[in-house]
Amino acid sequence: MPSEFDLIYRYLASFGGGPSVVLGVGDDGAALRISPAHELIVSTDTMVEGRHFPINTLAEHIAYRAVAAAVSDLAAMAADPIGMTLALTVPHADELWMHGLSMGLASAVGDFSIPLVGGDLTRGPLCLSVTVMGECPAGQSLRRTGARVGDVLCVTGTLGDAAAGLMLIEGTSQLSVLPDIDTVDFLEQRFYRPSPRLEFCHWLRDNATSAIDISDGLLADITHIAQASGVGLVVDVESLPLSPALSSLSMLNSGKLALTGGDDYELAVTVAPGTILPEGLRRIGLVTEGEQVKCSGDIEGAGYDHFK
Amino acid sequence: MPSEFDLIYRYLASFGGGPSVVLGVGDDGAALRISPAHELIVSTDTMVEGRHFPINTLAEHIAYRAVAAAVSDLAAMAADPIGMTLALTVPHADELWMHGLSMGLASAVGDFSIPLVGGDLTRGPLCLSVTVMGECPAGQSLRRTGARVGDVLCVTGTLGDAAAGLMLIEGTSQLSVLPDIDTVDFLEQRFYRPSPRLEFCHWLRDNATSAIDISDGLLADITHIAQASGVGLVVDVESLPLSPALSSLSMLNSGKLALTGGDDYELAVTVAPGTILPEGLRRIGLVTEGEQVKCSGDIEGAGYDHFK
Numbered sequence: 001m002p003s004e005f006d007l008i009y010r011y012l013a014s015f016g017g018g019p020s021v022v023l024g025v026g027d028d029g030a031a032l033r034i035s036p037a038h039e040l041i042v043s044t045d046t047m048v049e050g051r052h053f054p055i056n057t058l059a060e061h062i063a064y065r066a067v068a069a070a071v072s073d074l075a076a077m078a079a080d081p082i083g084m085t086l087a088l089t090v091p092h093a094d095e096l097w098m099h100g101l102s103m104g105l106a107s108a109v110g111d112f113s114i115p116l117v118g119g120d121l122t123r124g125p126l127c128l129s130v131t132v133m134g135e136c137p138a139g140q141s142l143r144r145t146g147a148r149v150g151d152v153l154c155v156t157g158t159l160g161d162a163a164a165g166l167m168l169i170e171g172t173s174q175l176s177v178l179p180d181i182d183t184v185d186f187l188e189q190r191f192y193r194p195s196p197r198l199e200f201c202h203w204l205r206d207n208a209t210s211a212i213d214i215s216d217g218l219l220a221d222i223t224h225i226a227q228a229s230g231v232g233l234v235v236d237v238e239s240l241p242l243s244p245a246l247s248s249l250s251m252l253n254s255g256k257l258a259l260t261g262g263d264d265y266e267l268a269v270t271v272a273p274g275t276i277l278p279e280g281l282r283r284i285g286l287v288t289e290g291e292q293v294k295c296s297g298d299i300e301g302a303g304y305d306h307f308k
Numbered sequence: 309m310p311s312e313f314d315l316i317y318r319y320l321a322s323f324g325g326g327p328s329v330v331l332g333v334g335d336d337g338a339a340l341r342i343s344p345a346h347e348l349i350v351s352t353d354t355m356v357e358g359r360h361f362p363i364n365t366l367a368e369h370i371a372y373r374a375v376a377a378a379v380s381d382l383a384a385m386a387a388d389p390i391g392m393t394l395a396l397t398v399p400h401a402d403e404l405w406m407h408g409l410s411m412g413l414a415s416a417v418g419d420f421s422i423p424l425v426g427g428d429l430t431r432g433p434l435c436l437s438v439t440v441m442g443e444c445p446a447g448q449s450l451r452r453t454g455a456r457v458g459d460v461l462c463v464t465g466t467l468g469d470a471a472a473g474l475m476l477i478e479g480t481s482q483l484s485v486l487p488d489i490d491t492v493d494f495l496e497q498r499f500y501r502p503s504p505r506l507e508f509c510h511w512l513r514d515n516a517t518s519a520i521d522i523s524d525g526l527l528a529d530i531t532h533i534a535q536a537s538g539v540g541l542v543v544d545v546e547s548l549p550l551s552p553a554l555s556s557l558s559m560l561n562s563g564k565l566a567l568t569g570g571d572d573y574e575l576a577v578t579v580a581p582g583t584i585l586p587e588g589l590r591r592i593g594l595v596t597e598g599e600q601v602k603c604s605g606d607i608e609g610a611g612y613d614h615f616k
């Protein structure tokens with residue numbers, strides 16, 4: 001491995017401390033401590049340039065987003081992060097670019113308390129593969145399989161922002177009037193810097209019957225819950241949580257973006273009827289008989305009229 | 309994700325069973341059980357087409373080799389495999405190619421008893437990133453840091469075979485006489501299907517002071533032991549274990565290949581003086597004062613005369 005890579009590797013190695021870390025970067029493998037009576041939860045997410053982020057995205061954003069997307073899977077399993085590895089493939093070791101990448105990594109490591117304990121750095125077409133590890137009391141991790149008829153369907157945060165942000169980034173929003181800078185910034189940051197909903201982990205363990213994170217779009221992702229649980233779902237389109245920023249862009253089909261836009265990394269969860277929801281979790285529908293995902297409410301009014 | 313990918317994903321999902329697997333492929337993450345009083349050992353290895361394997365390598369070989377290389381890090385840490393994830397990036401979902409890949413994966417899953425519990429399948433330039441997880445009694449994982457002056461340096465198996473195999477595969481061996489088919493096959497298989505030395509895991513926990521797997525070449529890799537342990541190493545070149553196949557190719561510089569050829573995925577370990585070695589482990593040198601790696605013996609005779 002070239003010496004420039006060695007330098008970077010040592011740089012990345014500084015993000016490796018944490019309460020579960022017995023041994024971090026620098027040996028053949030890392031060693032992590034799992035709490036007694038806990039299970040290891042693991043998930044891998046790959047991001048390829050041009051597919052998962054636009055070409056020329058800032059390295060800082062690429063790194064943050066790759067980690068956030070992977071951590072979101074831990075949130076959806078109700079697991080606490082304990083460590084991650086990064087398989088990084090880069091065409092060349094440009095120092096400024098790598099500095100940006102390490103800034104984004106450092107930021108994500110801090111925000112999600114997930115130390116970087118190992119990795120592999122290779123030359124090739126730009127690609128990041130993040131494997132996140134978390135822990136959860138044995139038997140308490142959240143699955144897609146537990147939704148029951150009568151349960152309430154909820155989501156965290158607001159939906160559609162990241163998809164709108166990506167349209168603004170790529171210049172495909174076709175807005176006749178440019179939105180104000182705060183609106184643009186909010187939506188773009190929702191794409192670049194998703195907030196995996198780790199803050200609900202412990203509440204979800206005690207209260208949720210199923211969960212999934214929203215990476216491909218609400219309807220696409222809750223279809224996995226419906227299929228895995230063998231239930232139907234009805235989404236009340238009028239109750240979808242929209243951010244003021246997204247709502248302000250009346251040219252954009254906000255309802256459609258909220259239903260089908262990906263990359264929000266919010267959580268869709270089901271809870272037993274009558275469960276008192278914490279702040280930040282919004283009721284958007286019901287678990288029904290059947291295996292279909294349907295929408296109710298003023299779909300036209302929500303700006304969404306022709307899915308499926 | 310296109311439906312062809314879904315199909316493949318379900319296919320790969322069938323390699324996911326094992327004693328430590330609570331939940332395999334198909335949810336937001338996998339759940340693994342770690343034995344009481346054990347630590348999780350984790351390592352990530354990436355293979356990029358054209359860098360880590362020749363373009364047009366059979367998919368079956370690519371998959372097997374990627375897993376074997378990653379598992380080799382578990383062997384070097386003296387950890388028992390419990391599961392792995394695969395981040396697979398492929399340019400297109402060619403069914404025959406994917407079938408070959410799944411054959412190689414199935415073979416590796418079986419050979420190393422390491423279930424595939426998760427993964428991510430994306431489109432892009434061919435790249436495989438394997439994250440392996442293993443477990444080891446707390447505090448007993450093997451490091452590069454434990455070699456002490458007076459210890460004996462040993463290696464498993466034979467060295468240089470994979471490098472010779474790669475020369476034969478790539479047609480760069482410059483042999484004037486073509487070796488017999490068994491010799492060619494043996495050496496090529498040593499490149500395509502490495503044997504991570506898991507069989508020594510338990511013995512190493514009780515007996516070794518340090519270990520590393522040989523992926524970049526003996527001298528390069530044991531230099532990591534020397535640096536991490538703050539010791540010197542002297543390799544007795546005449547004692548390097550060579551396979552009959554490699555020895556038979558007198559045109560090839562077998563000594564040089566054994567010292568510097570990569571991809572063997574054997575283990576280099578240090579043990580206390582006087583330790584009785586099990587079959588398959590060969591004494592090749594000593595741990596000394598200093599921090600340098602040196603060679604002794606008839607280096608010319610071993611065909612090696614100009615490293616560094």
